[in-house]
Amino acid sequence: MAQKYTTREEDYSKWYNEIVQRADLAEDSGVRGCMVIKPYGYAIWEKMRDILDAKFKETGHSNAYFPIFIPKSLFEAEEKNAEGFAKECAVVTHHRLIDDPDNKGKLIVDPKAKLTEELIVRPTSEAIIWSTYKKWIQSYRDLPILINQWANVVRWEMRTRIFLRTAEFLWQEGHTAHQTKAEALAETELMNNVYAEFAEKSMAMPVIKGEKSDSERFAGADATYTIEAMMQDGKALQAGTSHFLGQNFAKAFDVKFADKEGKQEYVWATSWGVSTRLMGALIMTHSDDEGLVLPPAIAPIQVVAIPIYKKDEDLAAITEKIDELSAKLKAKGISFKFDDDDNRRPGWKFAEYEAKGVPVRLAMGMRDLENGNIEVARRDNKTKEVLPFDGVDAHIESLLEDIQSNLYNRALEFRKNNIRPIDSYDEFKVKIESEGGFFLAHWDGTEETEKQIKEETKATIRCIPFDREEETGECIVTGKPSAGRVIFAKAY
């Protein structure tokens, strides 16, 4: 069992794949680019989903569900959006299989069952939703519409990577309709803030809020806000985006409303989403060479207890004591597991829950029991201590809070150490390779320069940070005037 695992130092990408496997989160399916999300991975996604869902509802949104298929004529209506996704669309063309006449027991697509109009498997739902909103919106009284949907989407990506870029993924997509530009912009910002708060408070993952440059904007949007996180290899991961869609979809689908004066106006729109990609962000923000590290707020199991015993009567005595603690922890809303599986040895279990990132691991043997003690180990910094059993429930409660904030602070510290202003393009080209991380650089605001930097360094503009300092300067490439620094980094 003493398998040798890859360290982050050795091969970050291989380390990532091994963590996914060791923590039993997901695996590649037999279907090109599609993943199977395994129970433990799905349990983490459920925790994230439930927290986000509650935040959406608190901010006035309701869930609904729209068809997975988008008829081609609707899909192509908003041209920029269609153009942006056309290259990666799964297309349904037929609706029946029949027996293969040449091959008993096999099936072929029935050529007679060709659809008169092809159906696109949704890569995003603006088109189908705005063709529906057209039916729902007549007057200002019908606005705002604040709807979210939890769904699967399909984008036929050429290179896939588990959680980070898969052909099918799970996500939520909010789609809202408003009377005014100001209201839609406020919604765009609100939801970007909801994502940021979720990332920082629940995932313990610091993010930088900002706006995307024109070339990185969502296809069909007038502005895209983003939250950008730094992974442990210094690369950026776009963790969530919120789009101000202007009146683009309203115009494509002719969605107008009568305002209070009876005048017909096009409706203003936003859309916003996060996906199972967050699972990848989670892994790469906190995990270490021993396995996954989970922030308590989204850990399916927050505390695991492992009995150490030889005789059945010892197990019975330990179980009685642990049951006491279990009741107290559950009353505090802490999710607790007692692993008394007789088929596995304690050492195997220790490694298993370490690999799965369970924040707190307890162990109790007969010596502990006799001395009124219990061993408490924390996953984040791998320290452990033997503590009096009495009152340990309160200790664990504060320990979980401590782990949550420690993980956040650790990630924030890491980001601080790996984000730096840079004023020379030559230096930038060297350091993006040798050191990585985020670079705050002046940029002349043109797509050409952005493209040149991308081609020469693989770094892209992650965002124009909302909270950047007021500082004019000169573009590191062209020397032309710049209104302020933007963040460059290589990205997932």
Next chain:
Amino acid sequence: MAQKYTTREEDYSKWYNEIVQRADLAEDSGVRGCMVIKPYGYAIWEKMRDILDAKFKETGHSNAYFPIFIPKSLFEAEEKNAEGFAKECAVVTHHRLIDDPDNKGKLIVDPKAKLTEELIVRPTSEAIIWSTYKKWIQSYRDLPILINQWANVVRWEMRTRIFLRTAEFLWQEGHTAHQTKAEALAETELMNNVYAEFAEKSMAMPVIKGEKSDSERFAGADATYTIEAMMQDGKALQAGTSHFLGQNFAKAFDVKFADKEGKQEYVWATSWGVSTRLMGALIMTHSDDEGLVLPPAIAPIQVVAIPIYKKDEDLAAITEKIDELSAKLKAKGISFKFDDDDNRRPGWKFAEYEAKGVPVRLAMGMRDLENGNIEVARRDNKTKEVLPFDGVDAHIESLLEDIQSNLYNRALEFRKNNIRPIDSYDEFKVKIESEGGFFLAHWDGTEETEKQIKEETKATIRCIPFDREEETGECIVTGKPSAGRVIFAKAY
């Protein structure tokens, strides 16, 4: 606004469609056979989903997620299953769109982006899941696997009907793997019981548990257990099914395990599911000519309060009082809405919440306030009374329980009045048309007889009830011996 609605008596089918619309539950989308589930309808589905999900977890199951696409070669592996669904498969054949050279701004399917193997949009997931389980199962230690998935599925039905039969629908599908036949059969029964309990306790919908006849069995199963409910027009609705799959999928995908003696055995399987079809069952079990009627256990809003006022200061006084009540109800876990929308009159609101099936509606005017009273109306039997405000929270709590059991008892009473033994086929043929309902009849156990009855009367065998009385007899059609009565009915 005094729109005339269709009554159940006049046209049951039209009434159903109008309820879906009046309660704002769902609508047909522009996409053939696919529906849009609107926020209020989705909120009911969420309530049902959350209750079921908790029951699945209590019974030891975990959620996971498997790909939406099934490569044709996997799909056709289990022949009976493939044959059963082949006629209604949406098939993805291409993965890219390109600009239409003849039509600026339009897109066409790129003929160069043809998939080497077609992908079936899952109509059910046994094939993709068992091809995955093959990788997960080596030894008896890997068993049982108890997994559920919440997902969308697509079946290209010829005739669609909102919620009841749609091309795309939402559902859950459990897929379990076991060492022994007995264990798999026990799981099949357990999950059918979970469905029955959910239907009766949460949906207040009485069901009959039983086994399907061979011809009504799930494609690929050795046995299908079902819960059958009676709708208000006397027709049956299959509300959930649980399948004992034997070793069929294990053999199709070569999934074996080493037992404790090291012998290789095929794995035993079950699968079970309920879908958004339950929304249709819910509507047709309880609703009346005034709109939807919801059992409190699955009502997104259990109590609504409507203020009746002229002056702003009256509204303020009423609001203060209602806020008091709101806090008390929320503390009891009762979902409460105060509708103080100034744009709508009380009469409009009364009709609106009646149409939406909110179980308890409160109203308070200045007279009530002065007298320390509040009006309490129940949706199920449309009675109302003026009660002292003090202590009304406790009254409402017991009222909700009362409504829940009243709805169940009413539906049970209706079913009792519409289920009858029948011993003459001539009489059966007349009564299935004139009276409808469920008929308990002797049947010789052959597919031929079943088929003949279906062709001549449109009635099918809904199930062989588990709790049927021990009674041998003669088939109503052929006079051949019968082991007991089975249920015949027309069905949705």
